[in-house]
Amino acid sequence: MTPRPTLRPGGRSARVQQAVHTAVSALNDTVGREQLTIPLIAEHAGVTPSTIYRRWGSLRELLADVAAERLRPEAPLADTGSLEGDLMAWAGEFMEEMASRPGQQVMADALGSAGHEPRRRCHAWQCEQLALMLSRARDRGESALPEVDALIDGVMAPLIYRVSHAPETLCETRLRHWVRQALGSAGENFRATE
Numbered sequence: 242m243t244p245r246p247t248l249r250p251g252g253r254s255a256r257v258q259q260a261v262h263t264a265v266s267a268l269n270d271t272v273g274r275e276q277l278t279i280p281l282i283a284e285h286a287g288v289t290p291s292t293i294y295r296r297w298g299s300l301r302e303l304l305a306d307v308a309a310e311r312l313r314p315e316a317p318l319a320d321t322g323s324l325e326g327d328l329m330a331w332a333g334e335f336m337e338e339m340a341s342r343p344g345q346q347v348m349a350d351a352l353g354s355a356g357h358e359p360r361r362r363c364h365a366w367q368c369e370q371l372a373l374m375l376s377r378a379r380d381r382g383e384s385a386l387p388e389v390d391a392l393i394d395g396v397m398a399p400l401i402y403r404v405s406h407a408p409e410t411l412c413e414t415r416l417r418h419w420v421r422q423a424l425g426s427a428g429e430n431f432r433a434t435e
Contacts, residue, residue, distance in 0.1 A: 254296075258306075260286040261293060265307045274346070279303070305354030308347045309362045314370055324378035324386065328420045331370060332396055333413065339404040340411050348404055367397055387423055395423025 264286035268277055279300055283290040297303040319330040338344045351359050371389045378386055387395070396419045403411050 257286075257288055257292060257296065260288065261296075261303070262307050262310060265303065277304075302354055302356065304350040305352075305356075305359040308350035309354075309359035311347050312351060312363050313366055318370060318373055320377060322381070324374060324383055325420055325424060327374045327377070328392070328396060328424075329413075329417060331374065332400060332416055332420065336400060336404065336411055336416055339401075340408045344404075345408060348401075352405065364393075367393065387426070391426065392423050395426070396420055 261282060264282045265277070268282060268285055272281070277300065279293050280290045282300075282303070283293050286293075293303060297306060319327060321327050321330055339348050351363060354360065368389050371392045375386055375389065375392075396416075399419055400411075400416065403415075
């Protein structure tokens with residue numbers, strides 16, 4: 242597999258990526274997902290199909306990239322006054338959005354990449370958000386805080402598994418159980434070896 246070129250912020254690659262992502266979203270809404278093709282996307286983005294093939298390689302990889310960008314956090318994190326409240330608000334919003342039909346498609350696309358880059362970006366964004374919540378909790382004087390990895394393992398892993406495989410089983414009670422369990426085991430943090 243050919244590595245993706247590094248994007249220069251504000252450069253031509255960034256403009257092409259934005260145009261192609263916009264075209265995918267617009268076409269998905271107007272003609273439907275089943276009708277999406279690289280030539281159609283290229284025409285609407287104002288680029289050649291070879292530009293898309295060179296950058297993404299296939300429609301599947303393009304859809305994974307678009308999905309990963311959609312999963313990028315945009316709104317500021319809610320500050321509820323406690324780590325538990327922050328986690329419930331953040332993970333609850335993720336749960337609600339990903340359990341919807343469009344969310345299910347985004348999740349399937351993000352996980353459907355043959356490469357790891359879209360999933361790595363999603364993981365990095367989740368870690369950044371969790372680190373920010375933990376930093377605010379420290380600033381508030383909360384103690385016995387878990388590590389980011391403990392929250393990924395204790396909250397996001399079961400949440401993403403259920404979103405992907407059993408979305409009908411998701412509920413606030415289950416989410417609260419995962420959050421409290423992850424917070425309650427803060428002294429038993431697992432550190433992965435490299």
